[in-house]
Amino acid sequence: MHIxxxxxxxxxxxxxxxxxxxxxxxxxxxxxxxxxIELAQQILLQSVALLSPKLKIRFFDPAFGTGAFYxxxxxxxxxxxxxxxxxxELDKHYGVTAQRIWSDTPLNxxxxxxxxxxxxxxxxxxxxxxxxxxxxxxxxxxxxEDKLRLKYAVKSSCGLSINxxxxxxxxxxxxxxxxxxxxxxxxxxxxxxxxxxxxxxLIKHYLKEKVTLVRIHxxxxxxxxxxxxxxxxxxxxFRNQKPSPDHRVDFTFGxxxxxxxxxxxxxxxxxxxxxxxxxxxxxxxxxxxxALTLGDFFKIxxxxxxxxxxxxxxxxxxxxxxxxxxxxxxxILPSPRYLKSDEIICDSYGNPQIEPNHYLLDxxxxxxxxxxxxxxxxxxxQTGKPVISERYLCTHRKPWYSQEYxxxxxxxxxxxxxxxxxRGRPFRFILNHSKATVPNVYLMLYPKSFLSSKLRHQPxxxxxxxxxxNQIDIPALLQEGRVYGGGLHKLEPKELARxxxxxxxxxIPEAPVNLGVQMKLFx
Numbered sequence: 205m206h207i208x209x210x211x212x213x214x215x216x217x218x219x220x221x222x223x224x225x226x227x228x229x230x231x232x233x234x235x236x237x238x239x240x241i242e243l244a245q246q247i248l249l250q251s252v253a254l255l256s257p258k259l260k261i262r263f264f265d266p267a268f269g270t271g272a273f274y275x276x277x278x279x280x281x282x283x284x285x286x287x288x289x290x291x292x293e294l295d296k297h298y299g300v301t302a303q304r305i306w307s308d309t310p311l312n313x314x315x316x317x318x319x320x321x322x323x324x325x326x327x328x329x330x331x332x333x334x335x336x337x338x339x340x341x342x343x344x345x346x347x348x349e350d351k352l353r354l355k356y357a358v359k360s361s362c363g364l365s366i367n368x369x370x371x372x373x374x375x376x377x378x379x380x381x382x383x384x385x386x387x388x389x390x391x392x393x394x395x396x397x398x399x400x401x402x403x404x405x406l407i408k409h410y411l412k413e414k415v416t417l418v419r420i421h422x423x424x425x426x427x428x429x430x431x432x433x434x435x436x437x438x439x440x441x442f443r444n445q446k447p448s449p450d451h452r453v454d455f456t457f458g459x460x461x462x463x464x465x466x467x468x469x470x471x472x473x474x475x476x477x478x479x480x481x482x483x484x485x486x487x488x489x490x491x492x493x494x495a496l497t498l499g500d501f502f503k504i505x506x507x508x509x510x511x512x513x514x515x516x517x518x519x520x521x522x523x524x525x526x527x528x529x530x531x532x533x534x535x536i537l538p539s540p541r542y543l544k545s546d547e548i549i550c551d552s553y554g555n556p557q558i559e560p561n562h563y564l565l566d567x568x569x570x571x572x573x574x575x576x577x578x579x580x581x582x583x584x585x586q587t588g589k590p591v592i593s594e595r596y597l598c599t600h601r602k603p604w605y606s607q608e609y610x611x612x613x614x615x616x617x618x619x620x621x622x623x624x625x626x627r628g629r630p631f632r633f634i635l636n637h638s639k640a641t642v643p644n645v646y647l648m649l650y651p652k653s654f655l656s657s658k659l660r661h662q663p664x665x666x667x668x669x670x671x672x673x674n675q676i677d678i679p680a681l682l683q684e685g686r687v688y689g690g691g692l693h694k695l696e697p698k699e700l701a702r703x704x705x706x707x708x709x710x711x712i713p714e715a716p717v718n719l720g721v722q723m724k725l726f727x
Contacts, residue, residue, distance in 0.1 A: 212241060212275045218301050219270050225297070239272040239337045239393060246461040247439060248276040251335060251391050254418065254441065263289040263311075264331035266318040266338070266380055270302045273335040274311060286310060290331065292318035294339075319354060319375060323361070323382035330385035337393040338376035343369050343403075354379075362414060367403035374398065374407055381414070384444040390415070396422050396438035399481035400686040408477045411440070416447040417472065419454040421461055422482060425687040436688055447472055455484040483683045499701025501708060502615070502649040506697055507642035508564075508608045511597035515588045516565045516607070517643070523563060527580045533563035535640035540618040540632065546674070547635045554612075554639030564641060566607040612639045613648035614659075614666055615673065619685075619695045620645070623678070630693045631681055633673040635666070647697055658712065665711065672707040680704055 219238055255261070261281065265273050268291030277286065289311040293299035299315035306313065314321070324330045343351070351368055354375045358366045362381045366374060373394050384390060398404035399422070411417045418441040425436040439461065451472040458465030470484060498504070510516040517536060518528075535555050537548070542560060549557045567574065567581065575582040585605055598604040614636055621630030634646075642648060651659055659666055684702045685695035695703075 212279075215270050215272075215275055215305050216241065218305065237337070237340060238269055241272055241275065243393075243461075244272040244276040245279060247335065247391060247393065248273065248280040250461050251333065251389060251441065252277075252280045254389055255333065259285070259332065260287045261285050261333050262287060262331040262385070264334045264380075264383055265291045265336050266334075266376060266383070267336050268293040268302055268313055269298050269337070271306055271311070273337070274306065274309075277333075277335070278309075283309075288312075288331075290314075292316060292321065294318070319357060319379055327385050330383055330388065332385050332388040334380055334384055334388060334390040336376065336380070336391070338373040340395055341372035343371060346372065362410070364406055364410060364414075366406055369401075370403045370406070371395070374403065377407060378410060381410075381444070386444060388444040389418075390440075390442050390444065392440045394438060394440065396425075396436045396482055397686060397688075399438065405477045408475070408481065411442060412447070412472060412475055412477065414446075415442040416445050416451060417442045417453045419456065420481070421456040421464060422458075424458040424465075426691045449473070455481075480683070480686075482686070496705045496709060497701060498649075498703045498705050499698075501652060501655050501705055501712070502701075503652060504617075504697040504701050505610065505613075505648045505650070507644040507646040507648060508610055509597055509644045510564070510607060511595050511601075512588070512592045513643065515592050516605070517562050518565065520561050520563065526584060528565075528584060529578045529581055530563075532565060532567040532578065532581060534566055535638065536562050536564040537616075537636075537638075537640050537642045537646070538562050539643075539645055540634075543632075543634065546632055547670075548638050548640070550638035550640075556636075556638035556640045564607060565605065566609075568603070568606050570603060610641045610648060611650070612636065612641065613650055615649040615670060616642060617647040617649060617695075617700060618645070619647050619700065621693055622691050623693070629678060631695065633670060635670040647695075647700060655712065668711055669708060672711065676703065676707055 261277075263274065263277060263286060265271075268274070271291065274289060274291065277289075287310075289309070291302070291311060291313045293302060293313060293315055294317050296315055299313060303313050303315070346354070354372075355366055355368070358364055358375060358378045361379050364378060366378065373392075377392055377394070380390065398407045399420075420438055420440050422438045423436065452469050453472055453475070454467060454469055456464035456467045468484060475481070518526075518533070523530060523533060537543075537556060538558070538560055543558065551557060555561070567578075569577065571582065571585070574585065589604075592598055593604040601607075616634040616636050618632045618634070621632075623630050633649075681695060681700075681703055682693060684699045685693055686699070687693050
């Protein structure tokens with residue numbers, strides 16, 4: 205049962221008022237998602253239990269908000285143990301209110317950008333308890349100027365080169381290293397995606413090599429910790445000291461921090477930075493692949509990104525109504541939700557026999573030629589030119605209205621989905637007989653040369669492969685992918701390529717072994 209102090213009652217009331225003044229879009233852009241007090245108190249109870257009872261606490265939170273963690277600290281320890289407390293808050297909207305709430309406590313709150321502030325120069329000025337829920341700002345909301353500044357700051361702080369696709373929370377973790385005293389305890393409430401994505405490799409390297417990782421708790425993705433953010437969360441505890449050779453890490457999952465559903469104690473030396481840590485509660489880390497994967501059979505690509513589906517993808521009726529030249533359009537499949545069948549039949553021209561019928565505008569002629577040859581198309585392009593042509597993808601194409609070419613793929617994969625569907629499967633493999641290209645809500649599977657050769661001689665083999673692909677165990681797919689809050693699962697091309705191809709081995713026993721690994725195929 206959590207304790208609500210007078211400070212906390214006032215803080216919660218003001219937090220609700222301040223949040224109501226922010227739109228959801230603004231919260232998403234700035235990554236501002238307040239920590240629920242119940243969760244904050246669970247985190248502090250677990251954290252204080254890891255501290256020596258006699259330790260005088262120097263508390264630090266570089267993304268303070270209105271102070272959920274500081275409030276939780278005051279209910280977890282005697283105020284006499286807190287000798288110093290420091291917070292940073294970039295947004296005056298919250299910072300000024302926080303200063304007023306905590307004005308009668310030893311806490312010092314600076315309304316400034318933590319990432320632009322120099323850390324203390326001596327160990328005595330640093331902090332021994334860092335607790336933070338950093339802003340969840342995705343990389344595309346960071347300017348190139350900020351990325352360069354932050355990358356240089358991380359290199360200076362801990363000697364690591366960060367991936368430019370990293371979210372702001374990754375920079376916070378690494379930049380805070382210089383603010384921690386020796387043996388300090390750090391606690392981070394962050395999106396669990398770092399455990400799976402490519403840019404998370406550096407964070408995992410940091411947790412393995414630079415500090416002593418104590419515990420990672422991953423919340424069940426179906427149990428959202430924030431009412432206003434669809435994100436799967438994790439809590440990380442580590443100490444600012446090098447790990448011992450025999451160190452072991454607690455990985456917990458589900459339930460609460462105090463009573464997790466699953467708990468495993470895993471040797472640090474078997475953790476692989478390029479493996480997915482989110483599945484450690486399910487099974488031991490797998491060794492490097494000793495079996496064939498889908499990537500050995502298929503080259504996997506994402507469907508095309510048009511730059512503006514509404515402008516570049518039209519129905520046949522829209523094309524006719526605008527008297528646009530049909531020869532400048534190619535068939536493209538609609539979203540998977542419109543596919544009633546997992547097999548796409550086509551007419552004699554290769555057009556898919558599905559509703560709704562969609563066509564992609566793709567013309568390579570320069571504008572002055574289009575104006576002469578296709579005046580109606582020229583007029584249509586002019587309607588989109590002021591805005592559409594200035595979008596990122598369009599500015600990198602010549603001409604701006606041309607599209608990336610993708611050969612039709614015989615097998616498609618719907619790579620985003622949930623378990624709680626009528627089908628009971630979050631993903632679908634689709635047999636495609638048409639010449640249609642696909643938007644980027646699909647992955648396209650192209651047979652590699654050895655498989656393509658077999659398909660030419662055995663036309664019926666493709667259907668057999670498709671049937672077996674749809675029989676791949678759901679856990680085998682899920683363990684290679686990632687999951688977001690609310691149970692939304694996703695598989696990127698490289699992740700699908702890592703899925704075991706064991707079901708296909710009986711059909712194609714002579715498949716080449718990836719990277720020259722020697723193995724026996726049991727058929």
